[in-house]
Amino acid sequence: MGKKILAVYFSQSGQTRAIVESFLRPVVADGNEVEYLQIKTVHEFPFPWSIPVFFDTVPESVNIIPTALEPWQTKLERYDLVIMGWQPWNLSPSIPFSSILQDEKFKSLIKGTPVITISGCRNMWINAQEKNKKLLQAAGARLVGNIALVDRHLNHLSYFTIFHWLGTGRKDRKWGIFPKPGVSEKDISGASRFGNVVKDYLRLNNWEGLQQDLSQIGATPVKYSLMFIERKAGKIFQKWVDLINKFPQKRKNILIVYKYYLAVALLVASPLILAVDLVFFRPFSQKKIRRQIQYYRGVEYKERI
Structure with a gap:
């Protein structure tokens, strides 16, 4: 049946x-x-x-x-x-x-x-x-x-x-x-x-x-570079939202600034940050990276990974 x-x-x-x-x-x-x-x-x-x-x-x-x-x-x-x-x-x-x-x-x-x-x-x-x-x-x-x-x-x-x-x-x-x-x-x-x-x-x-x-x-x-950017960006997005919640009367203006910030962060800053990570951090974090990728591919939920 x-x-x-x-x-x-x-x-x-x-x-x-x-x-x-x-x-x-x-x-x-x-x-x-x-x-x-x-x-x-x-x-x-x-x-x-x-x-x-x-x-x-x-x-x-x-x-x-x-x-x-x-x-x-x-x-x-x-x-x-x-x-x-x-x-x-x-x-x-x-x-x-x-x-x-x-x-x-x-x-x-x-x-x-x-x-x-x-x-x-x-x-x-x-x-x-x-x-x-x-x-x-x-x-x-x-x-x-x-x-x-x-x-x-x-x-x-x-x-x-x-x-x-x-x-x-x-x-x-x-x-x-x-x-x-x-x-x-x-x-x-x-x-x-x-x-x-x-x-x-x-x-x-x-x-x-x-x-x-x-x-x-x-x-x-799960691509490492995107995972890296997204984990960082998620925290930054929250800070922008906290700012809007603190000054709700300025919501429209803050969102205009946020829009341009997002473009600069994605198109200019993120490649530079990834380059620094590639040289100074990623080679020494392989075990942690593998664990994170494996977690995100799964369905288990943890508050911290």
Whole structure:
């Protein structure tokens, strides 16, 4: 008899929905039934976005402050597996996604239930997933798998292309010369390979070893340089948010300064910091680095690593 699966997702451009559908294709073909639940918020997050409106999400996304959800319901009170499609905003889970994870009705629904998270993002997802892990743990859910699909282009290039996509709504080449933004169509269609692994575990209802098998086929790419930048940036983002919270009347002006700071930090400062790290620190921290990478590829949650 097929299993009952709930696929929960938030998607502005349609990319996350396409990823979830591709991932679940082999699971459905194996005789399981999937119900989709789209996360909708009272305050709509527009797409395409203007840059100022996008940056205005920084304080609430970083501090995972929930926004009001539109009423929702599911056909069942309990599922064999819950799939959660999401995306990072500002090195944190998107506001709609973190909001449903803090919704009491939803927390009750997923309590004690196996959950697999699957995301589409530019290239940095580990900070956001750590917040997801903490929220899922607080809800009593069992995170058994995680998959992150990323833009494979260089960090500097994808910085420009993602804002082109957000600002225009077009997933095409900026000026006809930059690469296409977001997760590639090849990788979206290729998400089904992860579903092929999951369906075998679903048959047995035994999730031990799932994440290891998913990671072996590329489910959680962790690149040292990006991990290094993201770990540093997460702390800096929080300081900017703390500043905004201290001077809320100056929020708009602080966010303007933050926008330019972010560009300089990513495009100029981060290569220099990485060069210093490469020479003076990385050679003497290999054991620690391997431990960190292994942790982020997994589903366990720790306050400190």
